[in-house]
Amino acid sequence: MIPLLSVSGLSVGFGRTPQASEVVRGVSFELADGETLAIVGESGSGKSVTALSINRLVDFGGGRITGGSIKLRRADGSILDLTAASEPQLTKIRGAEIGMIFQEPMTSLNPVLTIGTQIEESFRLHRGLTGRQATAAAKDALDRVRIPDAARRLKYTPNQLSGGMLQRVMIATALACNPRLLIADEPTTALDVTVQAQIMALLAELKRETGMSMIFITHDIGLVAGIADKIMVMQNGQAVEQGELNQILDQPHHPYTRHLLQDVPHFASGRATRPDGRRDRAPDAEPALKVNDLVVRFPVKSGFFGRATGAVHAVDGVDFDLMPGETLAIVGESGSGKSTTARAVLGLVRSTRGSFSASVRKAAAGQSALPIQMVFQNPYASLNPRLAIESILAEPIIATGGRVDAATRAKMATLLKRVGLPENSLERYPHEFSGGQRQRLCIARALMLNPSVVVLDEAVSALDVSVQAKVLELLVDLQREFGLAYLFISHDMAVVERIAHRIAVIHAGQIVEIGDAKSVLSAPKHAYTKKLIAAVPTIDRRREHFELDTRQVPSLVRPLGFEPGPARWEQFGVDHRMRVEA
Template sequence: MTLLTVRDLRVGFGRPGHETEVVQGVDLDLAAGETLAIVGESGSGKSVTAMSINRLVDYSGGRILGGSILLDGTTDLATASEARMQNLRGGEIGMIFQEPMTSLNPVLKIGTQIGEIFAKRRGLSGRAVRQAAIRALERVRIPDAARRLDQAPHQMSGGMLQRIMIAMAFAGEPRLLIADEPTTALDVTIQAQILALLAEMKRETGMGLIFITHDIGLVAGIADRVVVMQGGRAVESGTADDVFDRPAHDYTRHLLSAVPHFRGGRSARVNAVRSEGAKATLRVENLGVRFSVGGGFLRQAKGYVHAVEGVSFDLVPGETLGIVGESGSGKSTTARAILDLVRPTAGRVEGAEGRAVQMVFQNPNASLNPRMDVRALLSEPVIAAGRRVDTEALDRMRMLLDKVDLPQDALARYPHEFSGGQRQRICIARALMPNPRVLVLDEAVSALDVSVQAKVLDLLIDLQRDFGLAYLFVSHDMAVVERIAHRIAVIYAGRIVEIGAARSVLSDPCHPYTRKLIAAVPSIERRHVDFALDTDEVPSTLRPDGWQAPPQSWRDHGPDHRVAVEPAA
């Protein structure tokens, strides 16, 4: 039975009569109990298409210019009144957005926000609202649901917040659920949990699911049908198997070729630069970072979060060490502590003196001052070093712009005049201005589309070869890490639990946590996967004052592969 039929949908933004069409004649069909994936890069029109189905596009300056959106073949959502749409939203049509923290009210308790849905949609009140909210959280596998109702959003992890958003979407018992990039900001294991949960809820309720994503490889495990969008048009559609195995459009083939395919270590870079006696350019020994909790002015802290505990590794010139782990594991804190952006409380770092280590952050939009042109941006490290921006500095700017494949006239342009990938190239060029030995890349490609991501990874590999750079590459994306890393360190609850050659760690993981990470990696080869719903959380690293970590024991698993030995329970 066809649940949703979209024909010749056209959507524009701008003044009436002068709109710019961003969705141009899109056709979609969705049956009850079916999952339709809409994939495409930023600006392709996929999210605008989704927002048009429930008419949320009306609130963001857009309007439907033509076409029809038929629910059950009768109700045309494109022309329905606002009163009718208010009855449909949250009831017949549910929505899950990308970032739960922007969808939840930060000052209201979780129970209040979920309870509002049951009160308005079901007419419940008093104790019945709370009991319904508890059942909703239990349904999405949130432990200790009654206590969670009394917490605020900031007290929960990203994965738990996204499960709460799913609970709120299902509270209205929708027959159509639209999930707009619901896993983009999540780690690979949490991502697998969300996919598993959506698949389970779909089986239970028989609803239709529209899944919006820029990652064509992500949806292979859950999609029945796929629509590929480019430039506001649907350029290809069909069953998931047909689109993935027999792509007909050049753009679909381009997307599939750009996706970093995880191959279990088979495509990992071989470490030819590390040899017996190679001198380390960066050495980290027993690094620790702790944050006090519950203290204050003239009051002793009640405890400490041991964000990083006893982390040790080294880097040699020309080598990339990938650091992987879930949010809260300590991987980004480790990277920041090396640059003293977070003050270490234990251990030492050798080789980070002066400007020998530079950092490239995740979001280029937040890293670049929009009021400064590229010349001023690249001048910042020079001025910070106490030097003048002279002819030598300008020559280095031009050389680096050429290296990162940007035109020479870029020096006089501003960040908004560049694409996301180009802005990240500017950030890389700025980091290279002081001629560092080590680059720390903290999720430096995770905000980019897959094709742009592939180009930036290739650029980093070329720069490493040209300058002999060492990279510390922090990421939650195992396929990306496999593509760039020579060695991998897996961090869990603030400690390294496995470290060694990338090929060995990825093909023969020994620690249970490493195996869990790898098992959760999505792949185009994994079709119609029944993801296991694992709701285990990373254990708390909050310890009482005076607590000391037990010494860590290791065992060797090959010439360059060590695994932490977990104490007996």
């Protein structure tokens, strides 16, 4: 049987001399009807360039195919070499026979056009539909991807939909003309774990219904265990290993494949929690951070005079203690209130009521100390590109009234060495460092003021998986060395499992479960915690069928004057309790 897609010796380069700067070299694979190939690798491995080359979208980014062939078996049985196809031929192929879903739906959709208008474009271009016929086809496309109330949502603009809904719109657009091949380029990377599970379930269901073939691009080898038939692992522009799913996962041969499977964080249902375990708390121990009845509300205004008619209960009565040398992970979906909690503790968001206090560490003579510092998600956006690293590290000292003297510069050099960067980094600029190195710089800057608590808000989610593992190791080492307390905000349960001593699960602005990390992950008690953990992809769950859930996230808007009832808790063991619903 002739394969649907046959790629042989594909090489792709960029710039004026693409042959001299190839980022993909000699990649070959075949894809049969109804088959799913997962292409796995880190940033820069060439996996996305390979995908973009199949329908020649790489041409629009300055890339050129410098060698090899890409042959597609068309619906009429004829074979077309896409590397030699003309632009009019490719225009007919794109969308009609090869659909594509990109990583970030917000940058793929026009923000000023309605969802309906953008989906209808595919039907107009490839099927010649107009007017009511195109609108009806667009509604059917949204129904197909299980978007509730599809007719009304056709009139929405992208900013009115959540990330998960937008990705469903992208899938609906890609499948509008029933392509025989779907290319999904990191379609779930920016999504919460529960939304990610829903998108994966949707793709698997649509694949069964339509019989289409799929190429799934990802950096998470555990994610594809539930959907792929074959896996191709890419490193430095080359395919270093490929084969059947079980063969690659159970008997990897290449060192890089083994690295992705063994060294990179994968969720293990509590079996991979930190070996130092739960922190024993002395009765008279002073918390590094104490938060009591924290409430954050944002007014909802309406009418001509903009009067407050309600409030968004972003955080509603959060309590916890964080001890020195301990890591408390706060987990939950987007909009649950975890980042708002962290920002309120730092004073970046004004709290409506509640109290929080942090202990102040002793600093060396002449040096400043500030109890809480923060490391943000995007290291490049956190560093001023116009300042040298010495000036960036000096900013916290100057902001607190200190002087940049010999002792300060010595501390800079010590911290740079401690986070694994050379001393000559002080004269360099942020753009001269990799993503992982930039995050190490952000960590060094946070430690300049001798904090007792460091808040890490999705601090490793923007990093490659192997770089992520190294930064986690660094954080653990620094915690042991300096006795730091970490408030670790994340939606990645595999990362949380590696670094947390305790876990607080936040849902709809309230902590619904809190306790020892191993206990919470291995024996969750609250229904929401169980839902979060059940949605985490692992290499052990193969061909697992997720039930598609089209229910909407509950609104956090409450009428003026509304106050929730007092919290009631059920205790499980020494350090594990669950909020009991009223």
